[in-house]
Amino acid sequence: MKILVPVKRVVDFNVRIRVNPDGSGVDLSNVKMSMNPFDEISMEEALKLKEAGKAAEVIAVSIGPAKAEETLRSALAMGADRAILVETDDSVEPLAVAKILKGVVDAEGPGLVIVGKQAIDDDSNQTGQMLAALMGRAQATFASKVELEGGKAAVTREVDGGLQTIEIELPAVVTVDLRLNEPRYASLPSIMKAKKKPLEKKTPADYGVSTAARLKVLRTEEPSTRKVGIKVKSVAELIDKLRAEPGVL
Amino acid sequence: MxxxxxxxxxxxxxxxxxxxxxxxxxxxxxxxxxxxxxxxxxxxxxxxxxxxxxxxxxxxxxxxxxxxxxxxxxxxxxxxxxxxxxxxxxxxxxxxxxxxxxxxxxxxxxxxxxxxxxxxxxxxxxxxxxxxxxxxxxxxxxxxxxxxxxxxxxxxxxxxxxxxxxTAAPDPGLSKFVRDAIATSDRPELTSAKIVISGGRALGSAEKFKEVILPVADKLGAAVGASRAAVDAGYAPNDWQVGQTGKVVAPHLYIACGISGAIQHLAGMKDSKIIVAINKDAEAPIFQVADYGLVADLFEVLPQFKEAL
The missing domain is CATH 3.40.50.620 (HUPs)
Incomplete structure (x- = not known):
């Protein structure tokens, strides 16, 4: 069985982004970029399944600019067998990403797609669910445990009140949450080896998908800032301050 | 329409x-x-x-x-x-x-x-x-x-x-429910509570989290939250996580205890009306969004806070 793992190149999670003062967007020049942290967890899970003999091949796919090759090389260094870069300089919305991934799924026929539950740049939390819909297959979102057995996956999901376990028929899409695993670091030899692993280049047009935006971003602005607070010296002072705030204590 | x-x-x-x-x-x-x-x-x-x-x-x-x-x-x-x-x-x-x-x-x-x-x-x-x-x-x-x-x-x-x-639409039959593990609690629901008290990595263990945070929560009638670090470390269940990828809350009062204040955590609580931060580290970023900051050892001050309420 093949496992497909989509990975996205995003602003590193430690970077504090800057909003352009003219409202045109976020300044991404000279900003550190990394693999979306949830996608590292997806890749780790796919590799674990392969190591456990449940999968034969792990394929990483990324949709983005030429530089997304770096993200794919990181995935290959972690242990993916090969990679596909669907190259575009457009900002691709989740629906178009899902349509491109559907094209990759049709071409590759994976038994499982494991994808991050959300990307930490646009925070949409849509792609996996949309891909499952387009495939006409089951989805198990926000996974904290995945067990494969006989053409099915038992997936424990993080839900609002706690945990829910469901069983889905494969092929299917799993989106991962934080507690699923601890992603590995790539060793230096595997980073070197990753440079030689196969990486195929495609375009959205190869899958017949238009990346034209459905949502118009009219403006991007800074969130309102909080007024600077004060330091209190003692618990008594803290309680006095809170009691003085209407409707708080 | x-x-x-x-x-x-x-x-x-x-x-x-x-x-x-x-x-x-x-x-x-x-x-x-x-x-x-x-x-x-x-x-x-x-x-x-x-x-x-x-x-x-x-x-x-x-x-x-x-x-x-x-x-x-x-x-x-x-x-x-x-x-x-x-x-x-x-x-x-x-x-x-x-x-x-x-x-x-x-x-x-x-x-x-x-x-x-x-x-x-x-x-x-x-x-x-x-x-x-x-x-x-x-x-x-x-x-x-x-x-x-x-x-x-x-x-x-x-x-x-x-x-x-x-009538329900026909079920595509691709998935099956196995079980729920949903915690029941008398405390208010995190996303709609008027007061939320959250604990972070500084709590050090699940036992300490229970011992120090929960009594204050019960006295305040507050919901309990946690930072990702505390959840990852197993001090608190996943459904308590407040942040970018957890729950987003905006209570009247948010009390962050032993939480450093990573941007991912702030994303889940910075629209709260009043934010209180209790942390030993005076440089912790949580103080930048706090209305009232108390630089102190939470293990000392939280029991005092509870008694004084």
Whole structure:
């Protein structure tokens, strides 16, 4: 069985982004970029399944600019067998990403797609669910445990009140949450080896998908800032301050 | 045309998040129908009918709808979608799971986690962990939207909408419910609580978290939250996580104890009315958003705080 793992190149999670003062967007020049942290967890899970003999091949796919090759090389260094870069300089919305991934799924026929539950740049939390819909297959979102057995996956999901376990028929899409695993670091030899692993280049047009935006971003602005607070010296002072705030204590 | 609001419920009770998403829906249009999909969910449907502004409640009941499985629930919403130009849900774990599936089946872009309605097709939503706010306009004929409930007040009761029973769509049969492990608690729900007290890595263990945070929470009648670090370390369950990828809260009072204040955590609580931070490290970033900061050892001051309440 093949496992497909989509990975996205995003602003590193430690970077504090800057909003352009003219409202045109976020300044991404000279900003550190990394693999979306949830996608590292997806890749780790796919590799674990392969190591456990449940999968034969792990394929990483990324949709983005030429530089997304770096993200794919990181995935290959972690242990993916090969990679596909669907190259575009457009900002691709989740629906178009899902349509491109559907094209990759049709071409590759994976038994499982494991994808991050959300990307930490646009925070949409849509792609996996949309891909499952387009495939006409089951989805198990926000996974904290995945067990494969006989053409099915038992997936424990993080839900609002706690945990829910469901069983889905494969092929299917799993989106991962934080507690699923601890992603590995790539060793230096595997980073070197990753440079030689196969990486195929495609375009959205190869899958017949238009990346034209459905949502118009009219403006991007800074969130309102909080007024600077004060330091209190003692618990008594803290309680006095809170009691003085209407409707708080 | 009318708006279809997916209710968030556990069959017996309607969650507060539905009333909050209703407020957003009513800012988009005046004819809002609430869909209650479940099993033995009449009580939840009756609660929805009482919300002011709801014009009709649709109640669909079947075994396959009992546990919010995405495939049958999405099939039901899509089967109803012809009569609506907006499909909306609170961004709960159910809404976040099912709405993108609905959107893709309808070939529509979804607008996730709106925090403000500017017009029927233009919304504000946070990106980059809330460090930028986008104003987006949909160009699709149908709109699929999830609502960040912390940004909207609950619609009041006072309505008496009719409840209409409808049939469930055929189940695609791709998924099966196995079990739930849902914690029951007398404490208020995290996303709608007036006061939230959260603990971080500094608590050091699950035992200490219980021993130090919970008594204060109970005295305050507060919900309990946690930082990702505390959840990852096993000090607190996953459904307590507050942050960019956990729950987003905006209570009257948020008390952060031993939480350093990573941007991902701030994304989940910085719209709280009053923020209190208790931390030993005077340089912790949490103090930058706190109205009242107390540089102190939480193990010393939290018991004092509880006694003084």
């Amino acid at each position: 009318a708006i279809l609001l997916l209710a968030d419920h556990d069959n017996t009770a309607l969650s507060e998040q539905t009333a909050k998403a209703l407020t957003a829906a009513l800012q988009i249009g005046r004819d809002v129908h609430v869909l209650v999909a479940g099993k033995n969910a009449k009580a939840a449907a009756e609660a929805a009918a009482k919300l002011s502004g709801v014009t009709k409640v649709l109640l669909a009941e079947s075994d396959t709808l009992a546990n919010n499985l995405a495939e049958p629930l999405a099939a039901l919403i899509v089967s109803l979608s012809g009569g609506y130009d907006t499909l909306i849900s609170a961004a709960t774990s159910v809404g976040k799971n099912v709405m993108p599936r609905v959107a893709a089946l309808l070939d529509v872009a979804q607008v996730s986690e709106i925090i403000e309605v500017q017009s029927a097709d233009t919304f504000k939503r946070p990106v980059y962990a809330g460090n930028a706010i986008q104003t987006v306009q949909t160009t699709d004929a149908k709109k699929v939207i999830t609502v960040r409930s912390a940004a909207f007040a609950s619609a009041p009761e006072g309505g008496s909408a009719p409840v209409e029973t409808i």
